[in-house]
Amino acid sequence: MCICQDMDGFKLLELVGLEMDLPVIMLSANSDTKLVMKGITHGACDYLVKPVRIEELRNIWQHVLRRKKFDSKSPTVDEACQGNGKSLKESEPTGNEDKNGKVNRKRKDEEEEEEEDEENGEENEDLATQKKPRVVWSIELHGKFVAAVNQLGIEKAVPKRILDLMNVEGISRENVASHLQKYRLYLKRISSMSSLQENMVSALGGWNSSSIRMNSLDGLGGFQTLSARETLPISGLSSYQTSGMLGRLNSPSSISLRNLSSSALIQPSHTQTLSNSIANLGKFRPVVSPANQNAGLFQGISAQLELNQLQQSKRTSEMFDSGCDPTIFTSASSLVDNIVPVGSLINSLPSASSNPLFLQGNPQQTLSGGVFGNQNSFKVNSLNSEPFNTGISGSNFLSNGRCNENWRSTIQVSKFSSNNPLSLSRTFNHDRLPPNGMRTNNSSSGLHIQISPLDFSSTGTISAPLEDSREIQCQAGFIGDVQSMNQATDEKWGDYKMDYTQNSNHIFNTSNTMVPPNGAVGPLSRMMDQHNGVCNGKIDSSLISQSNSSPSPLVQLSEIEKSATELKTRSNEDYHLGQMKSQGGLVHNSYDSLDDLMNEMISQV
DNA sequence: CGGGAAATAT
């Protein structure tokens, strides 16, 4: 017989059965009952769902022995085994895995089969039990986790308690402990990021942009991974978001506050100075997180971005020097990283993007504009929308009102520039396209990438875009209210993964992702802008505060978008400017509370 | 039990 590549397992199974008369055990990651049945009906003795536990294998052996015994005694048994799958039904893979409710996350993998000499399949079930299904921290699950943690307060959140609060079956304390470990790590990163930012700010004058960037990158990176991973599983679902988001929302603000007060994070290292406060923030994570998330997305890209930035550098450096927006900066860098693909875009745009435009506009405003621009491109859909999704809304609702207004204003602006926006978006896309890389990346790396660009452009779905834009806008708008912002952010954070992850699917994602990518560019630009204008005076305080607390994330997002927009638009300087104005106002507003924090942090530093 | 870190699985 010949085994060709195109031959699937079932064909092979038949061949083996016909020509070799060997007992065959099918192995596949696909636990679909239909497939199992098919395998068995095609002559497989057993069908094991991967991953296969050792116990299962052990059992197989035992069965072999048993079979031999039976054989001698009663051939029938043996026969049954080999020949017809039906007799083996029991061995159905399905059985094995599911101890827990969740059982197998479904994977569509391909099926593989392998034959093995003798065996009977029955036993695996016994053994099967042994196998522990791998817990996939879906957004939903993570949402519950976050809600539980928030409820308990980070300090009091220990695996056992979290597990109780989550009230989810199928996961063990160990699972929760592990996830908590990861979550803490994540928070830590965030906090460090913020701290770094702060430091940078404090340093204002003298820091190396490069070092800063590095830091930011690191932080982001971590997130990203987290988010990305999570995202994957989730990706399919739109639904999850809602639930997840809500959950988060619930806990949210109040929780975050607690955390802050308590503080406690342990920060590792460096940033400690800030850390306490920061740490808290980190715990808070929600707030900060957004930025991080964004950053995370971009990660890969960093180098390019940096280069780009550097090129633009002067401005950038200036910005830094001024210290206007450390946070932003960071985010920018992070963005940059992620952006890679974007980077290419940027490059292409570069000249234009680079400076001029950005400089002029205010970052924030610009951002808004950017967002809007996107929206425009999307088309008003946004309006329709529902925006945002409730999920989001949960946290944001309040702000929504504001946002809306902002939006409107923004929108107007965009309209005015409207042509551009669309063009921008398109351009954007195109640019990216060329970069197939982006897409490619997306597919490969996944999540993050998709995010942005793709969605954007293709996005087809309008909805996504809209939402994104909305969110973004909202964020921008929020900036004013730190608290609200925070909450929103928090939520996101909570979802952090979710958001990112989702990006593919949901709006959130989109927005997040989108933003980041864009943001990558944007941030820089933003920075630049600030530098130029706004930043100087107030900026420090306001910005800083932002960076520290949640605001920054938002800002970043908006920035990002903005940047993106800018990039896209370039041409639309006008448009930017207009937006900028509006933003500026917002920004300042927000920080009061944050400022305090900032101040403290700064002083500490 | 909780946390950190090595070992694995994806």
Add this chain to the structure above:
DNA sequence: GATATTTCCC
């Protein structure tokens, strides 16, 4: 090759 989870150990 890197990350997410699991497992092991203190």
